[in-house]
Amino acid sequence: MNSKIAVAVGLAAVLAAMLTSISTPTPAFAANVAVEITPGSSSKTTDAFSPNPVNAKVGDTVTWTNKDSQPHTITSGSGTNATPDGKFNSSPPPNMSPLIVSQGTFSVKFNATGDYPYYCELHPNMLGTVKVGDGGGPTETKVTATLGGNSYDITYNSTTSKATEATIQSGQSVTVNFDKAGQVELTLPKTMISGVNSIKAGNQELLQGNPTVNADGSSTVKFTLPEGSTAVVIKGATVIPEFPVIAAAILGASIAAIIGYTRLARNGEGFFGRA
Numbered sequence: 001m002n003s004k005i006a007v008a009v010g011l012a013a014v015l016a017a018m019l020t021s022i023s024t025p026t027p028a029f030a031a032n033v034a035v036e037i038t039p040g041s042s043s044k045t046t047d048a049f050s051p052n053p054v055n056a057k058v059g060d061t062v063t064w065t066n067k068d069s070q071p072h073t074i075t076s077g078s079g080t081n082a083t084p085d086g087k088f089n090s091s092p093p094p095n096m097s098p099l100i101v102s103q104g105t106f107s108v109k110f111n112a113t114g115d116y117p118y119y120c121e122l123h124p125n126m127l128g129t130v131k132v133g134d135g136g137g138p139t140e141t142k143v144t145a146t147l148g149g150n151s152y153d154i155t156y157n158s159t160t161s162k163a164t165e166a167t168i169q170s171g172q173s174v175t176v177n178f179d180k181a182g183q184v185e186l187t188l189p190k191t192m193i194s195g196v197n198s199i200k201a202g203n204q205e206l207l208q209g210n211p212t213v214n215a216d217g218s219s220t221v222k223f224t225l226p227e228g229s230t231a232v233v234i235k236g237a238t239v240i241p242e243f244p245v246i247a248a249a250i251l252g253a254s255i256a257a258i259i260g261y262t263r264l265a266r267n268g269e270g271f272f273g274r275a
Contacts (some may be wrong), residue, residue, distance in 0.1 A: 041072050154174075170240065181224075
């Protein structure tokens with residue numbers, strides 16, 4: 001008798017664990033700070049890079065993307081005197097090879113706090129600074145979407161844009177609103193959406209390549225919200241349905257089954273006849 005009741009209690013515990021896993025999101029985040037070498041930068045100074053200065057924190061990776069038509073370098077040191085300090089250089093001497101060609105990228109991971117001035121050796125008038133702090137850096141925070149009483153945290157990272165609201169269209173998509181255009185990185189929990197396959201601002205597709213799937217199943221996506229746009233619609237292979245409705249149905253059926261099983265156990269019977 002006692003063993004049968006113990007089985008019923010065990011079933012209830014398993015059910016509780018299942019419901020907890022459904023309703024608890026576990027976001028993840030990987031910091032990567034994006035900087036653009038702007039169009040026409042060879043004739044610019046401190047506006048040759050955007051954002052400038054760029055804020056990061058220890059452990060962050062800063063990635064420059066050349067949006068200009070001309071090649072450039074990212075060389076740490078004083079552009080005023082065209083003097084490199086050897087901390088990082090996309091195109092080291094003696095041949096300054098390779099150069100960062102149009103649409104090319106260069107990345108540096110920063111492991112210590114401080115200010116890191118840099119310039120382009122081909123165009124020393126182009127001046128930039130990376131500011132690395134212990135707890136500063138790019139905006140790394142979250143915006144929360146709710147559905148049926150459950151909350152889902154979307155982690156975002158941007159040096160330009162702030163996420164102001166997130167909503168879920170059950171079984172269809174997730175919409176995230178921003179205060180302005182800019183470069184954004186989002187991490188979306190698996191419990192909310194998985195298999196991300198589209199990110200649109202209006203009719204413009206922003207998703208390039210496949211999203212990063214993290215160890216916990218969450219998806220990290222990077223995109224640039226174009227000027228004039230303040231919202232993106234994200235679609236995936238699965239978007240949460242009304243979990244509370246499903247959970248309530250499962251819970252009701254399971255409770256009824258447990259009660260029935262307990263009554264049978266008290267009468268010395270099992271689901272398949274007398275024990």
